[in-house]
Amino acid sequence: MYLVKAPRATFTQLRSFAAVAELGGITRASEALHLTQPTISGQLRELSESLGVELLMPSGRGVALTDEGRQLQATVAAMFSEWRNFEETVADLRGLARGTLRIAGVTTTEYFLAQWLKPFAAAYPGIDIDLAIENRDAVVRRLEQDQDDVAVMMMPPSKLSLETMSVMDNPLVLIAPINHPWSLSKTVPFKTWASASLLMREQGSGTRQAALEFFEAKRVEPLIRMTLGSNEAIKHAVAAGLGLAIISRHTLAAKPEREGLCILPAAGLPIKRQWQLVWRRDRQLPRVAARFVEFMRQSSALL
Numbered sequence: 001m002y003l004v005k006a007p008r009a010t011f012t013q014l015r016s017f018a019a020v021a022e023l024g025g026i027t028r029a030s031e032a033l034h035l036t037q038p039t040i041s042g043q044l045r046e047l048s049e050s051l052g053v054e055l056l057m058p059s060g061r062g063v064a065l066t067d068e069g070r071q072l073q074a075t076v077a078a079m080f081s082e083w084r085n086f087e088e089t090v091a092d093l094r095g096l097a098r099g100t101l102r103i104a105g106v107t108t109t110e111y112f113l114a115q116w117l118k119p120f121a122a123a124y125p126g127i128d129i130d131l132a133i134e135n136r137d138a139v140v141r142r143l144e145q146d147q148d149d150v151a152v153m154m155m156p157p158s159k160l161s162l163e164t165m166s167v168m169d170n171p172l173v174l175i176a177p178i179n180h181p182w183s184l185s186k187t188v189p190f191k192t193w194a195s196a197s198l199l200m201r202e203q204g205s206g207t208r209q210a211a212l213e214f215f216e217a218k219r220v221e222p223l224i225r226m227t228l229g230s231n232e233a234i235k236h237a238v239a240a241g242l243g244l245a246i247i248s249r250h251t252l253a254a255k256p257e258r259e260g261l262c263i264l265p266a267a268g269l270p271i272k273r274q275w276q277l278v279w280r281r282d283r284q285l286p287r288v289a290a291r292f293v294e295f296m297r298q299s300s301a302l303l
């Protein structure tokens with residue numbers, strides 16, 4: 001199949017358009033692509049003229065896509081993904097696994113994701129890894145916008161059709177400053193610890209969502225004293241005596257005392273969750289990502 005009429009848009013123009021669309025502005029796109037702003041503006045003007053439609057409109061301090069622009073963004077994403085597959089196939093035919101693994105992990109996974117990626121990177125030296133670490137809602141948005149091939153998270157969204165593969169347990173525990181009096185008890189009853197002041201992760205965090213779901217199931221309103229934007233901030237604030245927190249066991253050192261913390265023997269905890277490796281069903285998984293999934297499947301240490 002070939003096009004009778006040669007498209008007038010070039011790959012270079014489409015690349016610039018995709019960067020502006022994804023990053024929300026010409027300045028950011030010019031920084032990411034190492035091109036000047038006039039170059040990008042010129043390419044976008046030519047693209048818009050050759051297609052005969054407006055692709056962008058001003059919005060706040062940046063630009064937003066018109067309906068036609070959104071349509072083009074989806075088309076370009078599909079074209080580039082096919083192109084990447086082609087390049088990877090050609091590299092495979094030459095016996096070299098090449099390409100980029102685009103992976104996102106929720107913030108809690110930053111404590112161990114490198115350990116998973118290390119053997120993969122060693123086995124496939126030709127594969128670059130582009131890792132994004134964000135909270136759960138931001139990772140979901142990235143998947144929606146097709147910015148990553150695979151992602152690791154605890155609570156995959158139901159609104160996206162995803163393949164999922166459990167890769168590791170993620171117990172959520174209650175932490176307190178070291179030598180907290182409750183640490184001497186055999187068990188702290190739920191009613192007792194549930195009335196303590198809690199520090200919670202920000203809106204959009206999966207850890208927060210899991211903790212709130214836990215309380216909701218028990219029909220108890222948690223006392224959220226403070227909201228903090230990262231696991232490390234939570235740990236420091238708990239160690240400083242600002243409250244208790246429910247957090248992934250994997251964010252803590254093997255010996256939490258070293259960080260000025262202890263895990264309380266709280267009745268009903270840990271909340272037993274798992275991390276899932278996920279990818280979109282409605283997209284063809286790029287070969288590099290398929291290799292990674294296979295690698296993880298065979299990696300017995302993780303299951």
Ligand code: PGA
Pocket residue numbers: 106107108109134135136137152153154155170201204205206207208
């Ligand atoms: P998050 O991660 O709290 O950093 O969003 C939660 C998760 O493990 O899915």
